[in-house]
Amino acid sequence: VQPEGEMNIIETQKTHNEVVLESHDLANDSEYPSWxxxxxxxxxxxxxxxxxxxxxxxxxxxxxxxxxxxxxxxxxxxxxxxxxGLYGVEIRATNGGLELTLELILTNLPFYDLHDLDWDRCHRGGKRSKVYDFSTLEVTLKGPEDPGFEQMTVLLSTIFCSARIHELYGVDGVSAAYLSMCAQLLRASTFYELSMSDPHLDDVTAPSIIAIASRADKICVRLAEEANLSVAPLLSLNWTRWQLLPLI
Amino acid sequence: PNVKLVTSDNEEFVVDFRIAKMSVTVSRLMEAMNMSETDDASLLSNSIPLPNVTKAVMARVIEWCEKHKNDEPKEEKENDKRGRTTHVVSDWDKEFLKNDEFGRLCQLMGAANYLEIKGLFNDISQTIANMIHGKKSDEIAEMFNIHCDLTEAEKKEIRKKTAWCED
Missing domain, CATH: 1.20.1280 (Monooxygenase)
Incomplete structure (x- = not known):
């Protein structure tokens, strides 16, 4: 019995040493441990x-x-x-009056989790403490497994543009946000599918959006310039194309 | 029943069986060596070699285990709506770790990882995350004793890529 027991120990130590070899050497006190x-x-x-x-x-x-x-x-x-896997983005503009809440949930992008993002944080070089009165708007985008930084930049610029449209041109908040989203989504329509559900959007019908959008192409070009976005994709937009998207 | 643990510097620690079992690594080794709680002879005749842990670090690990040996298994709240993992460091654990400089935390972290003691591992991870949070890159470099080898052009590129998230 005894020899078998010794054998067990030897084998265990061998296995253990293999584990040790795979791990980091932290036993040396003479070296200052670092990252x-x-x-x-x-x-x-x-x-x-x-x-x-x-x-x-x-x-x-x-x-x-x-x-x-x-x-x-x-x-x-x-x-x-x-x-x-999939990431999701949720943009929510509440009708709080004094505060614009845009909630972006980039579910699985570490550090780019922008919960409670406010206007100040994505408004580069603009005024602070602006007041926006957005009606409730809830949009969920689902993208490919690896959306990358570019897609997120698009989403942030969507917010940027929507607020700027609202601020500069007096378009109501929902329409501005929606319009801007359309513009951005048209750029990225190859990659995204858009689903939209919100009872408060009933009065924002497709024709009204198109009407706004058809007047807004120049606005978006200007906004794109201000936001340092590429103008070319916006110039090539055909606003009626968005009808083809499965929006509502 | 007690279990003997031997560190890299040949220091022997005799610990309660429950404490030894808090380490998944030790637990596996005891199982492999047929060491059982009900078999005193097996416990007396064997010791567990831990060549990756020094005496000083082992003492800290045991201190933590002593405090937590009666804890109920705690489930982390992982993957909340935003895919975050949350971990709350108890007041005792904060006190336990608060005077450790980063170098010592690294050693303790290495031991917790090697010994597979999840609670301690998570406590230290959260503590290091707390230390990093809100610090500028040069402060982090100083804390971690790291020389920055990035060129100005590379730094500029990183800033450019993340400009949208800076004030």
Whole structure:
């Protein structure tokens, strides 16, 4: 019996040593431990927790620490997207009067979780503390598995444009947001399917939107210039095309 | 019943069986070595080698385990509406970790990961996330003792890509 017992121990230690070889060497007290010594599961968990703050500045700051950090951030995002699958975006403009709430839920994009995003944060170089009176608008977009940064920029610029349309041209909030979304979605219509459901949108009928939209092409071009967006896609828009989209 | 754990610097720790079982790694090793709670002889005649953990770190790990040995298994609230993972660090754990500089946290994190002690692992992860949150890149670099090797052009590119999210 005894020799078998000894054999068990030897085999266990061998297995154990293999595990040790695969893990990071943290036993050396003489070296100051650093970020590099953290195992991947630790980084993954730390990034996950950072998301709870909803502060996307953390991403920028982390990425700018060093080449290694930038690579870690990129890898984490790639990994998370692959793990996550679909992402969803929800834009909600409530009729609060004094506050415009635009809620973007980029479900599986770490750091780009823009819950409670307010106008100040996406309004580059513009006025702060603006008051917008949006009626309730709820839109859900579902995109491909790896939407990438470009798609999100489109969505942010959608908000930018909608608020600017509202501000500059006095179009009511819902129409402005909707109009802007149409413009942006036409750019990206290859990738997205749009579903829309909100009882408050009953009075925003397709003809009224088209009527607004048909007058608005120049507005959008100007807005695009102001927002540093590419003008070319907007110039090529045919506003009636949006009728073909499965919007309502 | 007690279990003997031996660290990389050959320090032997004798811990309660329940504490030893808090580590998935130790638990697996005990199972492989036929060490059972009801078999005192197996516990007395064997010790668990932990060559990735030093004496100092092991003492901290055991201190944490002693405090949490009677805890109910805690489920993390993962994948809320926004796909976030939430973890609340208890007051005791905050106190336990608050004086650890980043280097010590790294060592403790490495041990928690190696020993597979999920609660400790999550506590430290959240603590490090708290340390990172809101800090500028140079502050993070200083905290992690990292020399920034990015060129100004690369930094500019990163800023450009994330300009929309900065004030």
């Amino acid at each position: 590099e010594s953290l195992p991947w599961p630790a980084l993954d968990r730390i990034f996950s927790y950072l998301r709870t703050y909803t502060e996307c500045e953390d991403l920028t700051n982390l990425a700018m620490v060093s080449t290694r950090f930038r690579a870690e951030v990129k890898e984490f995002m790639r990994y998370s997207r692959n793990r996550a």
